[in-house]
Amino acid sequence: MSYLMSNYAPLEVSFVKGKGCYLVDSKGNQYLDALCGVGVTGLGHSHPEISRAIQSQSQKVIHTSNWYHIEHQETLAEKLCKLSKMDKAFFGNSGAEANEAAIKIARLHGHANNIDNPIILTANQSFHGRTMATLSATGNPKVQAGFYPLVSEFIHVDFNDVNAIKAHTNNANIVAVMLEPIQGESGVIIPKEDYLNQVQSICQANDWLLILDEVQTGIGRTGKLFAHQYNKITPDVLTLAKGLGNGVPIGACLAKGKAAKLFQPGSHGSTFGGNPLVCKTALAVLGVIEQDKLLKNATEMGQYLTSNFEAKLANSNQVAEIRGKGLMIAIELNQDCSSLLNAALEKKLLINITGQSIRLLPPLIIGKAEADIMINTICELIDAL
Ligand SMILES: Cc1ncc(COP(=O)(O)O)c(C=O)c1O
Numbered sequence: 001m002s003y004l005m006s007n008y009a010p011l012e013v014s015f016v017k018g019k020g021c022y023l024v025d026s027k028g029n030q031y032l033d034a035l036c037g038v039g040v041t042g043l044g045h046s047h048p049e050i051s052r053a054i055q056s057q058s059q060k061v062i063h064t065s066n067w068y069h070i071e072h073q074e075t076l077a078e079k080l081c082k083l084s085k086m087d088k089a090f091f092g093n094s095g096a097e098a099n100e101a102a103i104k105i106a107r108l109h110g111h112a113n114n115i116d117n118p119i120i121l122t123a124n125q126s127f128h129g130r131t132m133a134t135l136s137a138t139g140n141p142k143v144q145a146g147f148y149p150l151v152s153e154f155i156h157v158d159f160n161d162v163n164a165i166k167a168h169t170n171n172a173n174i175v176a177v178m179l180e181p182i183q184g185e186s187g188v189i190i191p192k193e194d195y196l197n198q199v200q201s202i203c204q205a206n207d208w209l210l211i212l213d214e215v216q217t218g219i220g221r222t223g224k225l226f227a228h229q230y231n232k233i234t235p236d237v238l239t240l241a242k243g244l245g246n247g248v249p250i251g252a253c254l255a256k257g258k259a260a261k262l263f264q265p266g267s268h269g270s271t272f273g274g275n276p277l278v279c280k281t282a283l284a285v286l287g288v289i290e291q292d293k294l295l296k297n298a299t300e301m302g303q304y305l306t307s308n309f310e311a312k313l314a315n316s317n318q319v320a321e322i323r324g325k326g327l328m329i330a331i332e333l334n335q336d337c338s339s340l341l342n343a344a345l346e347k348k349l350l351i352n353i354t355g356q357s358i359r360l361l362p363p364l365i366i367g368k369a370e371a372d373i374m375i376n377t378i379c380e381l382i383d384a385l
Pocket residue numbers: 038093094095096097099127128129130180184185213214215216217241242
């Protein structure tokens with residue numbers, strides 16, 4: 001009998017340690033981690049510089065309070081703002097909290113313009129988190145089931161359809177559009193190249209905030225530090241989490257221009273958010289990404305994986321589509337493939353299955369040796385279906 005609530009259905013395996021791209025279970029078996037705790041441990045496990053940052057900071061001070069000045073938080077805010085061309089940062093502990101902050105900023109933006117019932121457009125099949133506001137923003141009825149009444153004033157439109165957004169320009173209550181640059185949880189859905197540029201133009205023409213949820217796509221996952229950099233745009237609000245702490249819980253909501261001026265003392269807060277330990281760790285993560293040229297590696301290894309899958313699976317009648325940007329990759333099959341989760345586990349490979357897709361979010365540090373194991377194992381699994 002477990003004393004844990006039943007909201008997860010974990011696999012039997014339990015990992016006790018890890019190094020680089022590998023995890024070791026309680027029986028001593030080694031697994032290649034092609035999932036990264038769902039896009040979190042981009043630098044792999046027990047990275048020496050991350051361990052060092054955690055150890056040295058924990059020996060100084062872990063937590064004070066946001067009622068006092070926190071130097072590492074200031075430094076991290078400056079670093080993230082300079083990297084993303086944003087003006088201000090707020091730190092929470094998760095992706096959902098980063099998005100909650102973004103939603104609150106959008107509402108303040110509406111009220112500043114005398115809009116009493118501000119509405120945010122979000123996309124069908126999106127995922128923004130599990131808190132009440134973020135699950136209401138999420139465009140997936142399965143995530144919302146059982147939790148009605150939802151937080152109101154989100155309108156869901158089709159992703160990758162500019163006209164679906166344009167159709168709302170007459171609605172004076174719209175204050176923001178909130179999107180993932182690439183939809184992660186619904187299976188790596190990549191929009192047309194200029195989709196975000198067009199959405200930004202619509203937002204600018206209507207004084208709507210463009211909120212980009214880069215909780216999953218950010219921090220190098222797609223081969224750029226932020227996925228929207230492929231579009232050469234800057235959003236008004238940008239949310240981050242997952243890879244930012246390499247496993248230490250941190251979420252960030254960055255804002256620019258007028259969106260950056262809306263929070264005032266008392267508008268928002270978090271007890272743990274941005275404490276010295278997590279900020280020092282996140283600074284170390286950004287340092288390693290830069291120093292080890294991990295964006296270049298993620299781009300090259302992403303291309304290597306995707307092109308090899310395309311070549312090796314070209315004649316497979318099981319495969320419907322291969323989608324990828326950097327190290328965010330999905331292989332969509334023509335049939336249910338949920339059995340592959342355990343089949344991969346038996347072959348000591350950690351993957352995710354989303355709908356009919358095999359989803360891979362390997363660490364940014366992978367080399368060809370690990371990529372070849374992923375390619376061969378997954379092709380074998382698909383062949384055996
Ligand atoms: C795009 C996106 N936004 C938000 C979240 C929620 O993040 P968290 O689970 O840290 O609250 C996720 C988690 O998968 C995500 O992929």
